[in-house]
Amino acid sequence: MTAQTLLRGWRGYRAVMSARLREMLQYRTAAVAGMVTQVFWGLIHLMIYQAFYRSTATPQPMSLAETVDYIWLVQALLLLMPWRTDAEIQDMIRTGNVAFELAKPADLYTLWFARILGGRAAPMLLRFPLIYGMAALFFGLRLPASPAAAGAFVLSVLAAFLLSSAITTLMTISLMWTLAGDGVARLTATFASVLSGSIIPLPLFPGNLQRVLNLLPFRGLMDVPFRLYSGNIPLSAFPRELALQLAWALTLIVLGRVLLARGMRRLVVQGG
């Protein structure tokens, strides 16, 4: 049902998304500055991991080369993380203008989802090639393990993108219940950044912790696509991993819809 709505609404919402995309494209300078920052962070991590791997002879669940790929992909796709709620929607909720959203002849969840999707697609498209290119040319990022791995990586990133937008939309909707929205968003972002592997690659965590991590949706944001890229997750596991990512995205979308409907009903009952 939800997926159907998404497909059906695509044409209408494409306009919203592309408008937002063009808007974001204006921040070119910010994109270049962002690239410098991200390459810098990647370099710090790179040197630290090199030092760590030099310090041990024991084989690790991930080779240094795989870890290096992982670090750079984290930097290049950092915007996959559900960092912050949509500022404009947040503002609408705070001022109560959100009630007017009901007057729009469109499905509200899909509208917001499209907005959030579009808002993060542009900066990602701008930054990814820059950072990827720099890292691949100068800082040890390898090409995908195989053409098939490349394909799996791309599909898995797209799934991660849906998942991340679903989480962001959920975070945004949660603002309808709490005024401490910034705090909620920050906490979620913090947990997500550790649990997705963006701080340290998940395979390097102690074994028993990994069992917990595997039960959570967050590894679908980064860990899964990045390990598919380097071949650390074999291609045979790809269908299962992708299905898991999509299942999580779908679950969170459904949850978001339910919550939004409730929030709106509350708003209408209270009279805005």
Next chain:
Amino acid sequence: MPQIVVQDLCKTFRVAERDPGAWGAIKGLFHRRYRHTSALDHISFSIEPGELVGYIGPNGAGKSTTVKVLAGILVPDSGVCQVMGRTPWKQRIPHVSQIGVVFGQRTQLWWDLPVIESFELLRAIYRVPAPVYRHNVEEMVALLGLGELLDTPVRQLSLGQRMRCDLAAALLHRPALLYLDEPTIGLDAVSKLAVRQFVKRLNKERGVTVMLTTHDMDDVEALCRRILLINRGKILLDGTVADLRAQVSRLRRLVVVLREEKDWIETDEARVIGRQGPQVTLEFDPERISAPDLIHHLTSAYGVRDLYVENLPIEEIVAEVYQGAGM
């Protein structure tokens, strides 16, 4: 001796120009072209202590540039500027401790704090001695009716309430000179009146020199004995409100709202220049017929529900002076 002396003040701004499109943005990173605009073009005037001067002109005329120079925020390219014997930008700290500035669109109070706490902070910033401060707060509370506002956080105040508090805040250190930038912008009629009355009293009773920039011609007519009209960085007129009107045109406007929608109003002394339903706008020459006579004539001949004399909007006056200056 004048309190403010401005002589041949000039200021030119450089504005970076950018070609449109993505390529322009990239080019702009490496090579920038600049356009020079003259914000102040040999401005001269002087203001005596205790004057109340309206500084008017359209947006971008150079009003705020002048105020910024006088406040010590901006350094001019050339020219002399002395305020109370000091060059503002050379002695910023002693200078600003003797002036007060109020921006209509921006508050200088702490947004989330009760008003009285902002006052306390300003007391510490301006190093106002405790007894002087207490006396000033009491006086301001009485004059501006701030009593119940003092314990309210600023963000909860209405625009009019906030303006009253901002006025008080700008005067806690007893400045001899007050710059008001659009003090009535966005205010309701009652608040506008309160602000005007307060400024008038302040000027009269305390002898505070006031320089007022505004778009609101009613502010100017209610308050200012003298106006300075500026456009494109030049002073076009320095005189009274009557001087300004005289220079533009003798003609006045009268708006009449008729009881019934008659087809036309026929008078020899006034010309109909606009009509909207029962509302008719007339233009007349006060030398040929005085306003009371015209009104008498109209009320006796037609069923009049309402009428008022209309001022030319300031933009129109300025536009006419501007054309008159032959530029």
Next chain:
Amino acid sequence: MFDGLSLYGRYVAASIRSQMQYRASFIMLTLGHLVATGTEFLALWALFERFGHIAGWTLPEVALFYGLASVSFAISEGVARGFDMFAPMVKRGDFDRILLRPRSTILQIGASEVQLMRIGRFGQGLIVLLWSASALNVTWTLARILLLLWTLCCGAALFSGLFVLQATSAFWTTESLEVWNTLTYGGVETAKFPLSLYEDWFRKFFTYIIPLAAVTYFPALAILDKTDPLGTSRLFQSAIPLGGMVFLGVALLLWQVGVRHYHSTGS
């Protein structure tokens, strides 16, 4: 001087009272901050769990670097955060208001944005520092404690200097913010590990251009009583933190240049 400090205190008090107006949000943010910095150290622990040591440095040793960097950065965030938020302030035209008040711009801006939630980072850094102090095989003589405190002060000065430089650049362009974040936030990240781990060019950058090594790496060696693989003397290691203070001094001079530029352009 005393007058300035008391005004600074008033600003801080006002800022805290303002934040207390949004108590729920404040508590969540502080919590979020504490958790964020806490999990970061947890991740570090996980790496040592797996690798044992990093180029011969143990977890308590690295924790000393980590604690020094976090605490001095947290202090600088407390006293100079207003400079971090300066670019939007200039954009809004609010710097004019600062210039209209008869006090130093540095005092007014430094005090304008004291964020209480940053206490999260401070607390976490302090805990790591204390844990490291007890886990290390080091006797805490008075001289050593003084050196630690001296290092923290100088480190805070260095990071404050970076914030001031960042703010100064906003007089010319307000779009450079993220590059500066590389030096401030990236600097703390770098300083959390011994500088000898990094590549030569990188180490030189953070020694000679931005004297980060002066306020973390060198004094930490003296505290740990380790010989420097780069071959510096104890005296040098104890005195060099002064570099952080000098850096702040230079930054404040440049700030004055920036203010003068603002005076002549008004934007």
